[in-house]
Amino acid sequence: MNDFLFYIIVALVKIVIIANMILITVSYLVYFERKISAWTQNRVGPNRVGYLGLLQPFADVLKLLLKEDIVPKVANKFIHSMAPFIALFVAFTTYAVIPFGPSITLWGKEIPLMMADVNIGILYVLALTSIGVYAITFAGWSSGSKYSLLGGIRSSAQMISYEISMGFSIAGVLIFSQSLRPMEIVIAQHGWMWNAVLQPVGFLTFVVAAFAETNRLPFDLPEAEPELVGGYHTEYSSMKFAAFFLAEYANMIIGSAMIVTLYLGGWQFPYVETFGFSPAVTIGLQVGAFFVKMGALLFFFIWVRWSIPRFRYDQLMNIGWKVMFPLSLLNLIWAAILAMIMK
């Protein structure tokens, strides 16, 4: 009984920490998105609200809270209000299986530094991110606007073409880890045996697929402003719009956390065991390594957004089916051969 209570409390503490971490990271991701866009365009960016504009994200949220919530007359009201919450739900539940550190021992009990050590963690992430597209498709369909509908359709078409190359790239990773458990995938990448080093092509296809999955430029066709006036969220306002916004950035964090876990060695700090630090410092360094890698990838996401123009729809399909899919298959064969040799 005492054990049971202990694990419940630990789980609650982890939920609170991770949920708040996501929210704060999202708000500052928006801030950095604006700052980095400003720097690339030789501007200054937000610098009025608070020191260096650091309170800007909170001002934005407050503004959105005070806005009127408009639902179009022809909208399907139930689905229209449900869609943003599906998006949020997916964005927040996916973190549950991403390990951000090794197991720690507290009061004689082992606690993994992740919400749930699920043995099919990768499948769980794939399943949930596939639900994520429903949010966008529902939002597009239920708004009763042609622009939104086009955005929703594009999103599902994009999803189908990129989920496949994503799945095959992940298969290459699984050959090495022999497990779907995220913790074991990370442990399999000890030292410099990072999957990004072993299978660079798979890394590339997965990163591209991650960009497409998170609807970031150059694959942001569902919300292409010049063509679709904002796409699936054209008819959303107030907090429902904010929910989509939040989900988009939370998805970006998931995307980079997944890339780190699958390809960049997760929380592994190469050869940290040989430095001879105390266990606590080692774990601290490893957790730090995870967040540094994630931060670098998030910067990369933003950096790409402000550098590369959007793909045309047919180009997107061409790349998805004719380039990424064969490449990920090739990578799978390469991974299999490499695994045979290394055994």
Added chain:
Amino acid sequence: MSGTVPKKRLKDLSFWQKIYVPEIIKGLSQTLKQMFQPSFTMEYPEVKFDPPASYRGRPVLVQEENGIERCVACGLCSRVCPALAIEVQAGETEREKERYPEKFEINMLRCIFCGLCEEVCPEEAIVMSKDYEIVFTNRADALYGKDKLLTPIAKLQDRINFLRQYKG
């Protein structure tokens, strides 16, 4: 679908351009370089833009050193104004120039800053100033009378020199 679309530019692209990744890296390095350039932003309320003499700001009436306006109320500016923003009413005085504007009003809601009034003025009496901070909170305040329009000549010397050099 691609069967019907003619393929364009295939010959122009080299192999390295076709595989796309090196070009992406080029683009990314370009934006990265820009991130470390100084910014061009002028942070407005603290730093103010100092316009060159050719700048067409708010039209104003020139006031001589003795405090009298140059305007003789001929009404040409009012006549030429494409937005019908200027209203002039002439009056008589005992001074050397016998006419003066009893009322001179520019509706700043109408003014389009074209500078035609300045160009047509025979007395060099109405010129475009460097003032770009034009604020009012209701329509009545938008009518700028002589009190707001009269500006000492010392402040306008820059523009007058510019006009003498380039006008006509």
